[in-house]
Amino acid sequence: MVFKLLSSEPLHDPLAAPAPTQDTTVKCTTCYMCACRCGIRVHLADSPDGPQVRYIDGNPEHPLNQGVICAKGSSGIMKQYSPARLTQPLLRKPGAERGAAQFEPISWERAYDILTERLGKIRATDPKKFALFTGRDQMQALTGLFARQFGTPNYAAHGGFCSVNMAAGMIYTVGGSFWEFGGPDLDRSKLFVMLGTAEDHHSNPMKIAISKFKRSGGRFISINPVRTGYSAIADEWIPIKPGTDGALLMALLHVLLRDDLIDHAFLKRFTNAPQLVVLDEGLREGLFAFDPDPAKGPPGDGRNPHNKLVFDKASGRILNAYPEGIADGCDPALEAPAEGYYTLADGTRVTPAFQLLRDRAATCSPQWASDLTGIPAARIEQLAHEMGHVALQQAFELPIPWTDAWGKEHPSTQARPLAFHAMRGLAAHSNGFQTVRALAVLMSVLGTIDAPGGFRHKAPYPRHIVPNYRAFNDPEMVKPNTPLNAAPLGFPAHPDELAILPDGQPLRIDHAYSWEHPLSAHGMMHNVITNAVRGDPYRIDTLMMFMANMAWNSTMNTQGVREMLNRKDAAGEYMIPFLVVCDAFQSETVAFADLVLPDTTYLERHDVMGMLDRPISEFDGPVDSVRIPVVEPMGECRPFQEVLIELASRLKFPAFTTPEGERKFKGYTDFVVNFQPQPGIGFLMGWRGKNGDEHLRGEPNPNQWEAYEKNNCVFHYTLPENMHFMRNWNQPYLDFAKEKGWRQKNDPVQLAIYSDTLQAFRLAARGQTTGRQPPDHLRARIDTYFDPLPFWYPPLEEAATDLTTYPLNAITQRPMAMYHSWDSQNAWLRQIHSHNYLHVNPQTARAAGIEDGGWAWVESQWGQVRCMVRHSEAVEPGTVWTWNAIGKADGAWQLAPGADEARKGFLLNHLISEELPFNTASGTISNSDPITGQAGWYDVRVRIRPADPDEAQETFPQMATMPAVPGVLGKAVQVLTYFAGRNAGRKTS
Ligand code: SF4
Numbered sequence: 002m003v004f005k006l007l008s009s010e011p012l013h014d015p016l017a018a019p020a021p022t023q024d025t026t027v028k029c030t031t032c033y034m035c036a037c038r039c040g041i042r043v044h045l046a047d048s049p050d051g052p053q054v055r056y057i058d059g060n061p062e063h064p065l066n067q068g069v070i071c072a073k074g075s076s077g078i079m080k081q082y083s084p085a086r087l088t089q090p091l092l093r094k095p096g097a098e099r100g101a102a103q104f105e106p107i108s109w110e111r112a113y114d115i116l117t118e119r120l121g122k123i124r125a126t127d128p129k130k131f132a133l134f135t136g137r138d139q140m141q142a143l144t145g146l147f148a149r150q151f152g153t154p155n156y157a158a159h160g161g162f163c164s165v166n167m168a169a170g171m172i173y174t175v176g177g178s179f180w181e182f183g184g185p186d187l188d189r190s191k192l193f194v195m196l197g198t199a200e201d202h203h204s205n206p207m208k209i210a211i212s213k214f215k216r217s218g219g220r221f222i223s224i225n226p227v228r229t230g231y232s233a234i235a236d237e238w239i240p241i242k243p244g245t246d247g248a249l250l251m252a253l254l255h256v257l258l259r260d261d262l263i264d265h266a267f268l269k270r271f272t273n274a275p276q277l278v279v280l281d282e283g284l285r286e287g288l289f290a291f292d293p294d295p296a297k298g299p300p301g302d303g304r305n306p307h308n309k310l311v312f313d314k315a316s317g318r319i320l321n322a323y324p325e326g327i328a329d330g331c332d333p334a335l336e337a338p339a340e341g342y343y344t345l346a347d348g349t350r351v352t353p354a355f356q357l358l359r360d361r362a363a364t365c366s367p368q369w370a371s372d373l374t375g376i377p378a379a380r381i382e383q384l385a386h387e388m389g390h391v392a393l394q395q396a397f398e399l400p401i402p403w404t405d406a407w408g409k410e411h412p413s414t415q416a417r418p419l420a421f422h423a424m425r426g427l428a429a430h431s432n433g434f435q436t437v438r439a440l441a442v443l444m445s446v447l448g449t450i451d452a453p454g455g456f457r458h459k460a461p462y463p464r465h466i467v468p469n470y471r472a473f474n475d476p477e478m479v480k481p482n483t484p485l486n487a488a489p490l491g492f493p494a495h496p497d498e499l500a501i502l503p504d505g506q507p508l509r510i511d512h513a514y515s516w517e518h519p520l521s522a523h524g525m526m527h528n529v530i531t532n533a534v535r536g537d538p539y540r541i542d543t544l545m546m547f548m549a550n551m552a553w554n555s556t557m558n559t560q561g562v563r564e565m566l567n568r569k570d571a572a573g574e575y576m577i578p579f580l581v582v583c584d585a586f587q588s589e590t591v592a593f594a595d596l597v598l599p600d601t602t603y604l605e606r607h608d609v610m611g612m613l614d615r616p617i618s619e620f621d622g623p624v625d626s627v628r629i630p631v632v633e634p635m636g637e638c639r640p641f642q643e644v645l646i647e648l649a650s651r652l653k654f655p656a657f658t659t660p661e662g663e664r665k666f667k668g669y670t671d672f673v674v675n676f677q678p679q680p681g682i683g684f685l686m687g688w689r690g691k692n693g694d695e696h697l698r699g700e701p702n703p704n705q706w707e708a709y710e711k712n713n714c715v716f717h718y719t720l721p722e723n724m725h726f727m728r729n730w731n732q733p734y735l736d737f738a739k740e741k742g743w744r745q746k747n748d749p750v751q752l753a754i755y756s757d758t759l760q761a762f763r764l765a766a767r768g769q770t771t772g773r774q775p776p777d778h779l780r781a782r783i784d785t786y787f788d789p790l791p792f793w794y795p796p797l798e799e800a801a802t803d804l805t806t807y808p809l810n811a812i813t814q815r816p817m818a819m820y821h822s823w824d825s826q827n828a829w830l831r832q833i834h835s836h837n838y839l840h841v842n843p844q845t846a847r848a849a850g851i852e853d854g855g856w857a858w859v860e861s862q863w864g865q866v867r868c869m870v871r872h873s874e875a876v877e878p879g880t881v882w883t884w885n886a887i888g889k890a891d892g893a894w895q896l897a898p899g900a901d902e903a904r905k906g907f908l909l910n911h912l913i914s915e916e917l918p919f920n921t922a923s924g925t926i927s928n929s930d931p932i933t934g935q936a937g938w939y940d941v942r943v944r945i946r947p948a949d950p951d952e953a954q955e956t957f958p959q960m961a962t963m964p965a966v967p968g969v970l971g972k973a974v975q976v977l978t979y980f981a982g983r984n985a986g987r988k989t990s
Pocket of ligand 1: 032034069071072
């Protein structure tokens with residue numbers, strides 16, 4: 002071994018085929034140590050208890066990670082054998098209080114009986130009294146179907162407190178978004194600008210792409226308040242104050258438009274920039290003028306008619322945007338004439354949408370943005386010029402012919418080698434939707450959408466703008482024993498599509514899709530407990546939570562939520578009468594459950610990452626993947642998928658049972674193979690058809706799982722090259738996508754530089770419509786924020802904060818080595834960090850009198866924490882930050898009482914409120930984006946001061962120690978066995 006260490010021979014070649022020994026076998030599946038879904042090889046050794054995991058490495062055959070694995074992925078073994086594993090169903094002991102973690106073990110049969118009886122009664126009386134909310138799960142196609150079949154609108158996954166601003170802001174503008182839905186084409190880019198991104202989304206693929214990009218000479222700029230992770234390897238770090246990215250983006254637009262650094266041809270043909278907007282007051286003010294003749298362009302879908310108008314400078318006439326406005330020889334105007342408007346035949350005054358953007362951007366000077374962002378005005382000017390230069394002057398053509406939606410054949414494809422990437426740093430603010438809109442518009446004016454070197458979509462995106470999925474919104478259709486007539490989640494395009502009661506109050510318990518947050522496309526999980534306890538708009542009976550640590554790091558106002566979970570009414574009943582928690586580990590939330598369902602790990606179950614939900618598609622075509630169990634479930638653990646199928650069968654949901662009441666599916670794997678929302682379309686798209694020889698669409702294949710298992714658990718369909726780019730307008734692609742069921746229509750997706758969808762809500766708020774209008778107390782709010790053009794406004798919490806008293810921004814990031822709260826239980830990863838510090842710029846810390854390594858109080862208007870401080874130059878002086886979710890409640894996750902995570906680790910969530918003051922009946926409103934309901938995690942303002950030397954040197958607040966629950970795996974027996982096994986003579990060389 003010593004010689005091997007000294008030789009130049011590699012110790013381990015990650016690309017070498019695994020070499021099973023007589024003791025080991027290798028099985029492929031998909032990682033779930035974070036949400037990136039890399040392919041992995043799990044090496045197993047026999048033991049008297051069955052195969053045991055020996056180690057995990059990356060699968061070189063997998064398209065996503067190509068063999069690369071990160072610290073988390075390779076540490077999966079310590080998650081599998083974590084002492085915190087739950088192993089049997091648990092029922093809260095009679096008389097025990099929630100939070101005390103006092104349970105008795107019960108059988109699965111008893112658990113199913115309890116649930117079937119309780120949920121059956123709810124479904125037969127008032128289905129909305131059942132709420133299902135899930136955390137970072139990857140099976141929303143199934144959980145959403147379960148809720149819909151149950152008949153409750155009260156369903157969502159975690160997106161409302163994660164990144165819905167990123168998804169919605171982009172999708173409502175360009176039809177796709179970053180990460181699973183699209184990303185930067187770094188293979189062809191020359192300048193890469195990353196905003197507000199930590200290492201957690203698209204992690205390994207992004208690292209691989211950046212590595213190649215930098216080696217090939219690309220320039221990488223990161224704009225972020227903190228210089229960690231990706232920012233640390235950027236060629237330039239531009240520090241920015243949190244919540245001000247929108248101001249920067251508007252100032253960049255100011256310079257690009259002022260200096261004419263824009264892609265005119267792209268804007269005219271592929272966006273709504275030249276389309277004419279009505280200027281006159283009235284029902285149509287701010288909406289696009291249109292030709293009532295529907296034949297004047299592709300039909301659209303009712304939500305998105307293509308009968309708009311443009312002014313043709315070549316002929317001096319007003320023409321239909323399609324087909325005349327894109328005919329050869331036409332030159333649609335992007336600006337108004339000298340008098341400020343064009344006039345339609347009926348006298349209506351109109352102007353191109355782009356003129357309105359010009360007017361808006363003109364007010365956003367670099368100096369204005371500099372004062373907000375902390376970035377020098379000269380740097381903003383220079384950055385805009387860099388972007389414009391790369392996108393326009395360094396552009397090149399790829400010899401790939403393609404045909405657009407109007408039949409025009411383009412002999413080559415125009416590359417725009419300027420790529421962006423952004424995530425929660427932009428999204429997790431109450432001004433995030435409009436900030437993301439500003440980014441999407443900036444990308445669009447430079448012609449980078451689905452262009453080589455720019456932003457590229459991944460199937461099934463692009464969607465329509467607005468996608469053809471309305472959320473369930475009909476209170477009359479919440480009926481006993483009746484499925485909903487639409488999915489609980491979707492994309493509203495008009496006030497008529499809101500989920501509200503006849504009096505305008507929210508229909509959903511989380512207030513999603515109400516006038517408070519109309520476009521909350523991912524629901525608002527962060528407000529469920531608060532609203533349910535308040536009975537706002539009604540009380541519920543049962544809240545089922547899966548993989549959501551709502552009593553700790555998945556919630557704002559952690560202390561308050563823990564108290565609310567325990568709150569009782571005058572009759573002594575809990576305000577939320579029944580809490581069901583499904584998790585694989587003894588999280589903080591488990592202590593509050595009435596019923597605990599022990600889930601499996603990702604190594605013990607089947608999973609699907611498919612086109613009905615969140616596939617792992619690549620730029621060149623759709624990709625879906627699966628997990629296949631590599632070890633048996635521990636104890637009595639059962640996959641939540643199986644639990645849902647079982648409950649759906651027992652409750653006799655129509656989609657899961659025959660008219661005679663017999664169950665349709667034996668279990669999850671059978672369901673995945675045979676369930677078809679449309680003929681030929683199922684959860685998996687590979688190896689369909691009876692013989693497995695059809696792809697994308699085809700009859701169910703009884704051997705589909707086996708086909709995935711033989712093929713590295715992944716199916717990758719490579720589109721022909723003429724469908725790789727410009728897919729918003731690429732007719733062969735649009736036809737193909739419709740045929741395969743990814744889209745309902747094959748009409749082009751014009752980019753929404755100007756959003757008449759937002760304007761429709763604004764008109765309702767102003768009383769300029771004949772249809773639904775918001776209640777009076779929300780009119781000004783809708784009017785202000787539903788601006789059809791992007792704009793920057795201060796995060797809402799700022800208006801509710803004394804900024805002199807609380808001058809600092811406080812933010813968190815997920816660390817590279819841990820994902821959410823999952824990994825503080827992981828023996829290997831805990832060696833990287835077992836506690837966290839508050840990172841403070843030395844200048845700021847010294848001004849506050851806080852030493853490097855010293856204890857300090859961090860206070861917001863909502864709460865306070867005591868923690869240790871690290872001086873760090875890698876954070877701009879007005880911001881303090883820490884890693885998220887390393888701090889734990891004492892005893893949770895089976896950490897020993899007094900462990901570092903509880904005594905030295907801390908949670909910033911204690912400083913954040915889930916609500917802000919507002920003139921509602923409760924006096925509050927969600928601390929969220931007023932458009933999408935995205936939680937404003939990064940808006941909190943704080944102050945810092947040194948702790949008194951006499952104070953306890955431990956973090957504050959401290960929780961009562963959570964005892965071990967029955968059946969929890971307990972001490973790290975398997976970890977010891979693992980090493981004992983090696984010592985006992987297993988071959989290790
Ligand atoms: S990035 Fe790491 S943890 Fe995430 S899926 Fe890939 S290997 Fe697993």
